[in-house]
Amino acid sequence: MKKREESIPLLHFSLFFMFLFCPLVFSELPSNQRNAMIDLSNLLNKTDLSWNISKDPCSWNGVTCSSGNSSITEISLSGFSLSSSDFLPRLCQIDSLRSIDVSNNALTVIPEEFIKRCGEIGGLELLNIGRNRLDSSLPTFQGFVGLKSLDLSFNLLSGNITLQLDGLIALKSLKLRANHFNGPIPTNLGNPMVLEQLELSVNAFQGGIDQIMGYRNLTLIDLGENKLSGPVPDRIKDLSKLEVLILSSNNFRGQIPAAISNIRTLSRFAANQNHLEGTIPGGITRFLKNLDLSYNKLSGSIPTDMLSPSNLQSVDLSYNLLKGLIPSNISPSLVRLRLGSNSLDGPIPSSVFGKLEKLMYLELDNNNLTGLIPPDLGSCLRLALLNLASNNLTGTLPGQLGNLSRLQVMKLQSNRLVGEIPVEIALLQKLSTLNVSWNLLNGTIPSWISSMRNLFNVNLQGNSLSGSIPYDISRLNSLLELQLGENQLTGKIPVMPATLQIALNLSSNLLVGPIPDSFQRLTGLEVLDLSNNRLTGEIPTFLTEMRSLTRLLLSNNQLSGIIPKFPSWLTLEARGNEHLINTTTSNTSPKSAKKGKSVATALLIGFATGLFIAGVVTGLAISILRRYCRVKGNLLTANGIHRSNIDFTKAMEAVAYSKNIMLKTRFSTYYKAIMPSGSSYFVKRINWSDKIFQFGSHDKFWRELEVLGKLSNSNVMTPLAYVLSVHSAYLFYEFFPKGTLFDVLHGSLENALDWASRYSIAVGVAQGLSFLQGCTSGPILLLDLSSRNIMLKSLKEPQIGDIELCKVINPSKSTGSLSVVAGSFGYIPPEYAYTMRVTMAGNVYSFGVILLELLTGKPAVSEGTELAKWALSKSVRQDNWDHILDPNISRTSLATRSQMLQVLDVALGCVNVSPEARPKMENVLRMLLNAR
Numbered sequence: 001m002k003k004r005e006e007s008i009p010l011l012h013f014s015l016f017f018m019f020l021f022c023p024l025v026f027s028e029l030p031s032n033q034r035n036a037m038i039d040l041s042n043l044l045n046k047t048d049l050s051w052n053i054s055k056d057p058c059s060w061n062g063v064t065c066s067s068g069n070s071s072i073t074e075i076s077l078s079g080f081s082l083s084s085s086d087f088l089p090r091l092c093q094i095d096s097l098r099s100i101d102v103s104n105n106a107l108t109v110i111p112e113e114f115i116k117r118c119g120e121i122g123g124l125e126l127l128n129i130g131r132n133r134l135d136s137s138l139p140t141f142q143g144f145v146g147l148k149s150l151d152l153s154f155n156l157l158s159g160n161i162t163l164q165l166d167g168l169i170a171l172k173s174l175k176l177r178a179n180h181f182n183g184p185i186p187t188n189l190g191n192p193m194v195l196e197q198l199e200l201s202v203n204a205f206q207g208g209i210d211q212i213m214g215y216r217n218l219t220l221i222d223l224g225e226n227k228l229s230g231p232v233p234d235r236i237k238d239l240s241k242l243e244v245l246i247l248s249s250n251n252f253r254g255q256i257p258a259a260i261s262n263i264r265t266l267s268r269f270a271a272n273q274n275h276l277e278g279t280i281p282g283g284i285t286r287f288l289k290n291l292d293l294s295y296n297k298l299s300g301s302i303p304t305d306m307l308s309p310s311n312l313q314s315v316d317l318s319y320n321l322l323k324g325l326i327p328s329n330i331s332p333s334l335v336r337l338r339l340g341s342n343s344l345d346g347p348i349p350s351s352v353f354g355k356l357e358k359l360m361y362l363e364l365d366n367n368n369l370t371g372l373i374p375p376d377l378g379s380c381l382r383l384a385l386l387n388l389a390s391n392n393l394t395g396t397l398p399g400q401l402g403n404l405s406r407l408q409v410m411k412l413q414s415n416r417l418v419g420e421i422p423v424e425i426a427l428l429q430k431l432s433t434l435n436v437s438w439n440l441l442n443g444t445i446p447s448w449i450s451s452m453r454n455l456f457n458v459n460l461q462g463n464s465l466s467g468s469i470p471y472d473i474s475r476l477n478s479l480l481e482l483q484l485g486e487n488q489l490t491g492k493i494p495v496m497p498a499t500l501q502i503a504l505n506l507s508s509n510l511l512v513g514p515i516p517d518s519f520q521r522l523t524g525l526e527v528l529d530l531s532n533n534r535l536t537g538e539i540p541t542f543l544t545e546m547r548s549l550t551r552l553l554l555s556n557n558q559l560s561g562i563i564p565k566f567p568s569w570l571t572l573e574a575r576g577n578e579h580l581i582n583t584t585t586s587n588t589s590p591k592s593a594k595k596g597k598s599v600a601t602a603l604l605i606g607f608a609t610g611l612f613i614a615g616v617v618t619g620l621a622i623s624i625l626r627r628y629c630r631v632k633g634n635l636l637t638a639n640g641i642h643r644s645n646i647d648f649t650k651a652m653e654a655v656a657y658s659k660n661i662m663l664k665t666r667f668s669t670y671y672k673a674i675m676p677s678g679s680s681y682f683v684k685r686i687n688w689s690d691k692i693f694q695f696g697s698h699d700k701f702w703r704e705l706e707v708l709g710k711l712s713n714s715n716v717m718t719p720l721a722y723v724l725s726v727h728s729a730y731l732f733y734e735f736f737p738k739g740t741l742f743d744v745l746h747g748s749l750e751n752a753l754d755w756a757s758r759y760s761i762a763v764g765v766a767q768g769l770s771f772l773q774g775c776t777s778g779p780i781l782l783l784d785l786s787s788r789n790i791m792l793k794s795l796k797e798p799q800i801g802d803i804e805l806c807k808v809i810n811p812s813k814s815t816g817s818l819s820v821v822a823g824s825f826g827y828i829p830p831e832y833a834y835t836m837r838v839t840m841a842g843n844v845y846s847f848g849v850i851l852l853e854l855l856t857g858k859p860a861v862s863e864g865t866e867l868a869k870w871a872l873s874k875s876v877r878q879d880n881w882d883h884i885l886d887p888n889i890s891r892t893s894l895a896t897r898s899q900m901l902q903v904l905d906v907a908l909g910c911v912n913v914s915p916e917a918r919p920k921m922e923n924v925l926r927m928l929l930n931a932r
Helices: 002-026 031-044 112-118 210-214 234-238 258-262 375-379 399-403 423-427 447-451 517-521 541-545 590-628 640-645 648-654 697-708 741-746 755-773 830-834 840-856 867-874 878-884 894-910 921-930
Strands: 063-065 072-076 099-101 126-128 149-151 173-175 180-184 197-199 204-207 220-222 227-230 244-246 251-254 268-270 275-278 290-292 314-316 336-338 343-347 361-363 368-372 385-387 392-394 409-411 433-435 457-459 466-468 481-483 488-491 503-505 510-513 527-529 534-538 551-553 558-562 571-573 579-581 661-664 668-674 680-687 721-724 728-734 790-794 797-800
Touching: 210 234, 234 258, 375 399, 399 423, 423 447, 517 541, 648 668, 648 680, 648 721, 648 728, 741 790, 741 840, 755 790, 755 797, 755 840, 755 894, 755 921, 830 840, 840 867, 840 878, 840 894, 840 921, 867 878, 867 894, 878 894, 894 921
Parallel strands: 072 099, 099 126, 126 149, 149 173, 173 197, 180 204, 197 220, 204 227, 220 244, 227 251, 244 268, 251 275, 268 290, 290 314, 314 336, 336 361, 343 368, 361 385, 368 392, 385 409, 409 433, 433 457, 457 481, 466 488, 481 503, 488 510, 503 527, 510 534, 527 551, 534 558, 551 571, 558 579
Antiparallel strands: 063 072, 661 668, 668 680, 680 728, 721 728, 790 797
């Protein structure tokens, strides 16, 4: 016993040494692998890899080794901006590799030596070269007997796929999305009994899809956004393991095969934007969670059991030819139901909504529905969007809608609703869009509407509302659009919210008094309609200084005096005011001319006096500024010309004059500052007092500017210098006399851009956005991407502005929806109504709208219609695409038309309503370049 006790310490001692030395034994990599990694490190020479050759390669960033560190099993070089492919064959020296990931770089070619050497690695299971710039045909993959996953998506690969992948006998997942492949769907993809996932979307494959029905183990098929045609084959039922089937945005015709309802594993089926016709087969949703058949030609009625399965979460049948009633048996698991733009009739089923606790999106617009709005809708407590517009609904607005505390969008326009707006609506404090226009509502505009601080769009137009506009409506400090026209409103115009941008429409009412001076606050307003009222007094001259204003409608009032001179880009309508004097025309009556002369004289005297006083005050202020307040600024550029030219004090003098204002955007004002050297610069002023900026923005902004000042891209406006104070930031940029893309496209120079210029601008903006999204320090996203903040260095050289705002703006300070903050109306992606996060996909949507502006010549919003929605509705039939293009440009030559149609295809992909379906910005750029 004693001997055993004495042996225990010895055992502990032995174990200690065993654990001490074992790691040293097992952590040693083979010398050939260590040397290969050192060679690879020297070849790449990338500091951001953080590879230290004095340490074990198993500890290097992106390197994974076996459990005993005896061999390297995985190498990931994703996202390091690698452009040369020379290193790829070196990877193949490590014969223990199971995974190679070189995605998200700038590689342009796959070397033959890489294919040959890595094809001999029997254990290699994953190869990811996606999101690069490969621009050849698909190489033939010889060997690779163990490869299970191959990802070449988001490249520029082209040509047909025949036998290049036939040898991949172990392949389970093939991703070729977003390339330029054409020809028929490939039929030789390794072993038909092994392949499980096939992603071929966003290419140009043609023909039918019968040939893939032999791949019986497929669980995912994504063929969206190709040029596939023919019917959806009945043999689809043979794919008994299929979970996801995406056929969206093709040219499929014929009926939906009833056999789809027999695939028990199928959870998602999307065949939207095709030419499918006939009736919807019964039982199609028996096993589905998500179904999208929108934008087809489906007819008949909705099967009575279609909405009832307990697994069902989302159904979209919008934009078809469906008739009949909405089924009354609706699954309580449903989250989204879209049945808009059909010919459905009858009442909205009223007894089911009490059970739909998960429903978030309900869209039944543009049908022939009748009857009342069901009060039970108030039981759908998760509802965020309610769209019942353009039906024949009657009765009053049920007060139970006030229970929908999460509701953000309410669209009930173009019905026959009567009565007053119920007070319970005031409880909807997250509501951002309220549209009850073109109904038969009466009563007054309720005063409580001013308490709904998250509203950014209010449309009460075309009713019988009376009384005055609430005096405190200015409290709606997120409001972008206010439509109160075509009512019976009386009294004077109160102070309006300074945030108004899209439109203020007070037309066709009984309003009196002058145009209020408080309109000076509406510096971002684009459309002002005061026509058909009883307004008196003169047209204020400050309206001529509202740089964002594009339409001013004052017809049929009782205005008098001289019509001020407005900028060339503004459309003014002032007819029907008999006492107005237009000094630019000669058809004024003698009586009016005499009166006009005296008025003009008085105006000139008053103006001269005011100008003299203002000049004295400003002169004194500038004198004091020069004497006591030498402005301290900070230079960001190393360019000697700019460093010697920029005079910070002179620039601050320039921003004291409103006449130097060149442009106003959502969050900033651009001034022109002329330096003593004669050089001109943009000085952009950002006002920190706006609550939308993050607390303490001025304290940290300089750090962001120091980073941005180091960016170098010819299509991005980077600051040259800055001046910061507690109240404002002043950023200095090169001055571009051509102005903005909006000015050139839609202003006085609207015919200055030929297609070559428009195409160059499109590519330039895409290059700038790709650069910003691919910054090594992290993607730079834009809050407000529109043609108004694309500056033109020349008619072919664009630069993107306002790149710094996303760093200092706090969306949570605005509203429950990002759309109030992020973007100008018409450029805002649909999903921003329900999120607080700026995304790359959102920027792609905004860029798509800019592409549509270049293609159509139309602004992002015209007469209340968004350009993106208009283009999508027109594009359902591809033979309508020519009607989308600007005929003055597209008809100049067949080559121009062909190129414009290719760019239109890109634009329509960018403005896809689904953010997941939009291409990445880098791929957008490649597609545009490929359209040359």
